[in-house]
Amino acid sequence: MSKGRIFSGMQPSGKFHLGNYLGALENWVKLQYDYDCVFSIVDWHALTSMYEDTSKIPENIHEMALDWLSGGLDPERNIIFVQSHVKEHAELHLLLSMMTPLSWLERVPSYKDKLQQLGAIGKEINTYGFLGYPELQTADIILYKADTVPVGEDQIPHVELAREIVRRFNGFYGPVFPEPQVRLSQAAVLPGIDGRKMSKSYGNEIPYAAPPEELKARVRMMVTDPQRVKKTDPGDPAVCTVYTFHKLFNKEVIEDIGGKCRTACIGCVDCKKLLAERMSASLADIHARRATLEANPGRVKEILAFGAERARKVAAATMEEVRAAMRL
Numbered sequence: 001m002s003k004g005r006i007f008s009g010m011q012p013s014g015k016f017h018l019g020n021y022l023g024a025l026e027n028w029v030k031l032q033y034d035y036d037c038v039f040s041i042v043d044w045h046a047l048t049s050m051y052e053d054t055s056k057i058p059e060n061i062h063e064m065a066l067d068w069l070s071g072g073l074d075p076e077r078n079i080i081f082v083q084s085h086v087k088e089h090a091e092l093h094l095l096l097s098m099m100t101p102l103s104w105l106e107r108v109p110s111y112k113d114k115l116q117q118l119g120a121i122g123k124e125i126n127t128y129g130f131l132g133y134p135e136l137q138t139a140d141i142i143l144y145k146a147d148t149v150p151v152g153e154d155q156i157p158h159v160e161l162a163r164e165i166v167r168r169f170n171g172f173y174g175p176v177f178p179e180p181q182v183r184l185s186q187a188a189v190l191p192g193i194d195g196r197k198m199s200k201s202y203g204n205e206i207p208y209a210a211p212p213e214e215l216k217a218r219v220r221m222m223v224t225d226p227q228r229v230k231k232t233d234p235g236d237p238a239v240c241t242v243y244t245f246h247k248l249f250n251k252e253v254i255e256d257i258g259g260k261c262r263t264a265c266i267g268c269v270d271c272k273k274l275l276a277e278r279m280s281a282s283l284a285d286i287h288a289r290r291a292t293l294e295a296n297p298g299r300v301k302e303i304l305a306f307g308a309e310r311a312r313k314v315a316a317a318t319m320e321e322v323r324a325a326m327r328l
Contacts, residue, residue, distance in 0.1 A: 006146055007140060013060065039079070044083050111133075144318070149183065156184075176325050190244070
């Protein structure tokens, strides 16, 4: 039985943090053994909110490639590339846009939400490109005839739109594309050091590539049970950010840590120190691989070029089928 094919991507819009790793990349590393995987750094998507200043995108692309490779994605096993290096993404996006009703794009739940959110902080994204973002996302997926898309619940409407576009295309021109299926990612949701959702925009993130000293410093800043004023006061792990991280990085002793917190047998300072040590140990291999890659930046460029070459072969074959089906 042949493997299914996965497509997924991330925007190079800023520094990778631990929430990104545990929310997506860690899952990708597991999926690469069960599927044929195509992973793209989607730089054109980043332009939907970064079109005014593109100066940081090249550096962000390089950093994201370092993050993915150090996290365990195998460039021999997977196709790993930069979206803009495969021009067929733009061609298929254009052709799909000719046949997709405007109302389909306007009803995507994230469209109006993001317009309001980013508009509130002064971002002008009421653009053609932003409205067509899900269409480009559809082109990304079906260009490789991916039948599976790993997403969180918030992205399900985007995949459903892709399925509708595929049905419409196939109805007009014949069965060229498979309908992509959702594979829900049971991703861990990490809070930031202030207890809110981890986000670069809040400044509460823990960088994925943070060296041990920076990691320790960020852990020391984590909020704990606000009712626990003194070390002798019993704590409530349920409201403690540190405990949330222990559940992910110290699973084997989590009950012991929780019990010591509730009975004031361990103070917050010692609890944070224990967490920082465990996190540093858990991420040591990742940091070591990253250091090796950083010492040889040419290797990262080679990997992305190799991935783009492989991606272009698949994309070119698909576009030949598309043009033939559409009599172009």
